[in-house]
Amino acid sequence: MSLRLQTHGSTLPHFSHVVIGRVATQPREPRGDHVLIVRGLSELSELSGYAAILTLEGLNAEQQQALEDAGIPAAFAVKDLDHLEDGDVVALHPGGYVRTLYRIRSKHNALFATDRCNSFCLMCSQPPRETDDRDRIHEHLRLLELMDPATTDLGITGGEPSLLKGDLIRLVERCKELLPATSLHILSNGRLFYYGSLARRLGLIEHPDLMMGVPLYSDLDFEHDYVVQAAGAFDETMVGLQNLARFGVPVEIRVVIHRLTYERLLELAEFIYRNLPFAAHVALMGLEMMGFAVPNREELWIDPFEYREELRASTRFLASRGMRVSIYNHQLCVVPPDAWRFCRQSISDWKNDYLPQCDDCSVRESCGGFFSSSLRHGFSRHIVPVRSTCDGSAAPGLAPSG
Amino acid sequence: MSLVGRFLGREHFAPVAPGYRFLPFRFMRWSEAEVLLVNEVGESVFLPRDRFDTFVAGALDSGDRFYRSLKSRHFLLDTSSSVPIELLATKYRTRKSFLQGFVKLHLFVVTLRCDHSCPYCQVSRVGETRSRYDMSEETARRAVDLMFRSPSPALKVEIQGGEPLLHFNRIRQIVELVEEANQRENREIEFVIATNLVPLTDEILSFCRAHSILFSTSLDGPAAVHNANRPRKGNDSHARVLQNLARAREALGKDRVSAVMTTTRLSLAHPREIVDEYVRLGFDSIFLRAISPYGYAVRTGEALRYETEEFVTFFKEALDRIIEINRSGIDFVETYSQILLSKMLTPFGNGYVDLQSPGGAGIGAVAYNYDGDVYASDESRMLAEMGDHSFRLGNVHEHSYEEIFGGKALRALVASSVLESLPGCADCAFLPYCGGDPVFHYRTQGDVIGHRPTSAFCAKNMAIIRHLFDLLRHGDPFARGLLTRWATGVYSGEGEEVACP
Numbered sequence: 001m002s003l004r005l006q007t008h009g010s011t012l013p014h015f016s017h018v019v020i021g022r023v024a025t026q027p028r029e030p031r032g033d034h035v036l037i038v039r040g041l042s043e044l045s046e047l048s049g050y051a052a053i054l055t056l057e058g059l060n061a062e063q064q065q066a067l068e069d070a071g072i073p074a075a076f077a078v079k080d081l082d083h084l085e086d087g088d089v090v091a092l093h094p095g096g097y098v099r100t101l102y103r104i105r106s107k108h109n110a111l112f113a114t115d116r117c118n119s120f121c122l123m124c125s126q127p128p129r130e131t132d133d134r135d136r137i138h139e140h141l142r143l144l145e146l147m148d149p150a151t152t153d154l155g156i157t158g159g160e161p162s163l164l165k166g167d168l169i170r171l172v173e174r175c176k177e178l179l180p181a182t183s184l185h186i187l188s189n190g191r192l193f194y195y196g197s198l199a200r201r202l203g204l205i206e207h208p209d210l211m212m213g214v215p216l217y218s219d220l221d222f223e224h225d226y227v228v229q230a231a232g233a234f235d236e237t238m239v240g241l242q243n244l245a246r247f248g249v250p251v252e253i254r255v256v257i258h259r260l261t262y263e264r265l266l267e268l269a270e271f272i273y274r275n276l277p278f279a280a281h282v283a284l285m286g287l288e289m290m291g292f293a294v295p296n297r298e299e300l301w302i303d304p305f306e307y308r309e310e311l312r313a314s315t316r317f318l319a320s321r322g323m324r325v326s327i328y329n330h331q332l333c334v335v336p337p338d339a340w341r342f343c344r345q346s347i348s349d350w351k352n353d354y355l356p357q358c359d360d361c362s363v364r365e366s367c368g369g370f371f372s373s374s375l376r377h378g379f380s381r382h383i384v385p386v387r388s389t390c391d392g393s394a395a396p397g398l399a400p401s402g
Numbered sequence: 403m404s405l406v407g408r409f410l411g412r413e414h415f416a417p418v419a420p421g422y423r424f425l426p427f428r429f430m431r432w433s434e435a436e437v438l439l440v441n442e443v444g445e446s447v448f449l450p451r452d453r454f455d456t457f458v459a460g461a462l463d464s465g466d467r468f469y470r471s472l473k474s475r476h477f478l479l480d481t482s483s484s485v486p487i488e489l490l491a492t493k494y495r496t497r498k499s500f501l502q503g504f505v506k507l508h509l510f511v512v513t514l515r516c517d518h519s520c521p522y523c524q525v526s527r528v529g530e531t532r533s534r535y536d537m538s539e540e541t542a543r544r545a546v547d548l549m550f551r552s553p554s555p556a557l558k559v560e561i562q563g564g565e566p567l568l569h570f571n572r573i574r575q576i577v578e579l580v581e582e583a584n585q586r587e588n589r590e591i592e593f594v595i596a597t598n599l600v601p602l603t604d605e606i607l608s609f610c611r612a613h614s615i616l617f618s619t620s621l622d623g624p625a626a627v628h629n630a631n632r633p634r635k636g637n638d639s640h641a642r643v644l645q646n647l648a649r650a651r652e653a654l655g656k657d658r659v660s661a662v663m664t665t666t667r668l669s670l671a672h673p674r675e676i677v678d679e680y681v682r683l684g685f686d687s688i689f690l691r692a693i694s695p696y697g698y699a700v701r702t703g704e705a706l707r708y709e710t711e712e713f714v715t716f717f718k719e720a721l722d723r724i725i726e727i728n729r730s731g732i733d734f735v736e737t738y739s740q741i742l743l744s745k746m747l748t749p750f751g752n753g754y755v756d757l758q759s760p761g762g763a764g765i766g767a768v769a770y771n772y773d774g775d776v777y778a779s780d781e782s783r784m785l786a787e788m789g790d791h792s793f794r795l796g797n798v799h800e801h802s803y804e805e806i807f808g809g810k811a812l813r814a815l816v817a818s819s820v821l822e823s824l825p826g827c828a829d830c831a832f833l834p835y836c837g838g839d840p841v842f843h844y845r846t847q848g849d850v851i852g853h854r855p856t857s858a859f860c861a862k863n864m865a866i867i868r869h870l871f872d873l874l875r876h877g878d879p880f881a882r883g884l885l886t887r888w889a890t891g892v893y894s895g896e897g898e899e900v901a902c903p
């Protein structure tokens with residue numbers, strides 16, 4: 001089931017700017033970093049200095065006035081606060097919108113660096129918007145200060161994060177300073193790293209645990225360019241990948257498999273091995289039925305069951321050559337069992353779901369399940385509970401004995 | 403197809419200019435039906451004859467699946483972009499990475515004395531007591547100094563003979579000199595002693611263990627073959643090797659002792675027995691080596707000679723046996739095939755000096771003879787012992803590093819080992835997998851350039867590489883997976899997929 005990432009309440013009339021703070025259900029210092037959740041209003045002195053106050057309860061005019069006079073931003077009569085816990089980071093908007101920016105217990109936290117993109121991929125799950133959101137950098141930098149330094153994983157995604165150029169460099173520098181133990185994973189189309197200077201600046205940071213995930217959809221330039229809807233993109237990405245490697249930034253190759261990419265999957269694997277042998281990881285990913293994938297469904301959709309041989313051959317090709325390879329976003333019952341060892345539970349928890357028949361599956365615990373969106377827009381016709389067979393091994397679709 | 407209106411159709415991204423240009427490749431008529439194409443970085447495509455003719459006529463259609471293979475593997479260029487050439491250049495640099503760092507393998511011939519009298523000896527050995535064929539302390543010191551002039555971050559010190567353990571004091575001195583110098587040099591050092599193991603003592607073993615020294619010994623097969631190939635007083639070489647092999651393994655660790663074999667006329671009849679003997683003794687690899695036309699081997703004349711075809715037959719039978727052994731669950735590698743396969747199937751370079759262009763003699767490896775003469779390779783100094791000093795680069799007592807490694811002798815040798823400019827090699831499809839070996843051709847044909855149609859080196863490599871291609875394409879899945887594992891060094895127990903057009 002999907003997770004709640006936003007809620008809504010009433011705010012004071014003169015509250016006019018976005019406030020970011022770390023959720024606290026108990027009094028915490030320094031107050032300025034925290035958004036305190038309270039039950040009923042206590043002494044004002046106990047509330048002053050907090051970034052903001054959140055409460056489920058309504059406030060009468062007198063209470064509102066008192067908060068306003070004390071200069072304490074607040075959201076009251078908030079619909080739901082159960083999804084928040086100490087250490088989460090939220091943004092409170094003047095309209096009363098409470099947006100979760102960071103969840104302390106999640107391994108899927110990400111900064112959405114920008115909504116802009118220089119590609120226009122046919123299957124983009126987060127369609128880009130042409131908007132000037134350069135100010136968002138301040139929110140990101142503040143968020144980094146409020147995150148738990150024990151955070152294990154953090155993503156930087158978009159849009160296309162490299163469009164931030166110097167601000168991306170700043171972000172990564174701050175990650176290194178504030179969250180030195182956090183794995184940083186940037187999703188970029190790699191095109192702007194065609195310019196060696198940006199790759200060089202990123203490499204010079206020497207972030208201790210950085211990986212740049214870069215998509216590649218074909219071994220042929222015109223096929224890749226068609227998928228990303230940008231002439232010359234293949235060339236820019238290939239040079240960008242080499243530049244990143246040259247300046248010591250580890251790269252991951254990400255391949256989304258759909259009707260336009262499945263046929264040459266093995267040839268692409270060979271191309272990667274020959275031309276990008278330095279790639280630290282290759283991820284072969286199922287299509288997420290979100291964003292542009294929905295209107296382009298007819299062009300893109302193929303039942304994963306139909307390309308299982310290409311998937312098997314490509315993973316074996318790469319693994320037998322010492323390259324790390326993973327299968328993302330696939331249900332075990334549509335993947336050949338000898339490729340199961342490459343399957344990862346890759347779908348972020350807030351958009352991960354299963355079907356009712358999955359309850360009867362013997363390998364549900366190790367299966368990555370579905371994108372919630374796929375359950376609405378389309379998934380394989382070959383989803384069947386995997387039963388344990390008589391000899392103890394598991395095989396998809398086999399009926400229970402007896 | 404129903405794309406929503408904001409997206410551009412496929413035709414916007416198709417190659418603009420009609421036609422294509424060739425990127426550098428060589429080809430070989432493989433059979434009546436097929437042509438093999440290999441590009442500069444060792445990637446290969448087999449084309450049906452008619453498609454090959456269409457391709458070279460510039461008329462292959464961009465929708466053809468062979469067109470796509472040729473484009474993907476950088477055999478053709480159909481855009482104005484320079485990026486495919488940049489990618490090719492990166493791959494080319496990677497393949498030629500053996501050139502980085504200059505000389506890595508340094509052979510020290512500490513003595514020519516030997517207790518064996520092998521008729522095929524590639525080195526001209528002398529009797530056990532003739533100490534004037536020993537390397538002096540001063541020569542060793544100068545050779546070590548010279549070695550550290552090489553810029554390579556990794557240096558391999560290989561102690562040779564004769565039988566080097568007969569002059570163990572010199573070995574001890576060299577190891578200590580190297581370790582002392584390395585306190586400030588900080589290179590990655592590996593020591594190997596090439597020894598018949600017979601003069602082994604506990605003192606030698608404890609020194610070698612303390613200094614992490616590897617042993618490489620000679621083993622030609624089961625007792626009958628080995629003792630006939632490697633005579634010594636008492637005709638007990640095989641028994642002694644086995645006895646001391648056990649001691650050496652006990653002291654140094656099982657994986658610290660490897661073995662090399664030499665194929666004689668007698669060996670030719672026993673491929674299975676030779677392989678089985680290696681497996682029985684617990685080795686995890688064998689290097690199937692043909693006899694070399696140097697030193698003692700030449701003086702003993704016709705009796706040892708055999709035709710290249712006979713060696714190739716032997717090689718294939720031994721390789722078949724090795725595949726069967728692996729199939730039975732024992733990991734066992736044929737090293738020469740492994741070197742060739744890594745060049746055929748991986749994008750990486752390989753340090754093996756005899757299969758490079760330019761060749762590794764003098765730039766990848768160098769030999770310091772007992773008398774201080776410096777040779778471009780072990781073979782060069784063997785030739786010198788026969789009275790021909792053509793490949794002497796200088797002497798550690800008389801010449802500087804610059805004179806030795808920048809001199810005319812080495813330049814001429816390197817120039818004559820650039821396959822891209824050698825007649826017969828320049829247009830051979832196997833060029834990216836092969837080497838030139840000018841010293842061999844000088845010895846057998848009287849000329850460093852050589853004549854490939856009558857070259858035993860060429861005939862052997864042509865036959866073996868062709869055989870490996872056949873196994874990769876038509877072998878059973880196990881054999882194909884095994885050869886791929888050898889090439890990539892990945893032993894995940896996985897089968898493999900060969901992407902063929």
